[in-house]
Amino acid sequence: MENNLLVYNPVEEPTPEPLMQVTVCGTLIPIVFVANLRAEDGDACDGLFIAEVPFIAIDSSLHSARASAILFHEIGHAAMLLSGAGYLLDKKSKKNQSGELEEELMRVFIPSFLAAIETIQGAT
Ligand SMILES: [Zn+2]
Secondary structure, eight states, X not given: OTTHHHHOOTTTSOOOOOSEEEEETTEEEEEEXXXXXXXXXXXXXXXXXETTTTEEXXXXXXXXXXXXXXXXXXXXXXXXXXXXXXXXXXHHSOTTOHHHHXXXXXXXXXXXXXXXXXXXXXXX
């Protein structure tokens, strides 16, 4: 899923009607499930966040737990971009390293964040 924003061309691969949507930083993002999802380079991938449209695509063959994990990962990419955190990452990282760094951050941060959320206890 590295550099997915740049390698997937939604014009060449029409997307199905979205079954779900999420609002990230005030932007409504459709979520579509696509059979045999592939990046523009032809490599199979489990999910993509396409910033230009925007939308999130998830491979429809994934079982629900994996699809959820991938969806949260892609929402993380959307939040990075739309919150401005991606800009900060660009600014603070070495030249041309921010995409790789963002991917690594999403892979470690999102599962840890979600696991922590699930452990919240006590009166709210
Ligand atoms: Zn990713």
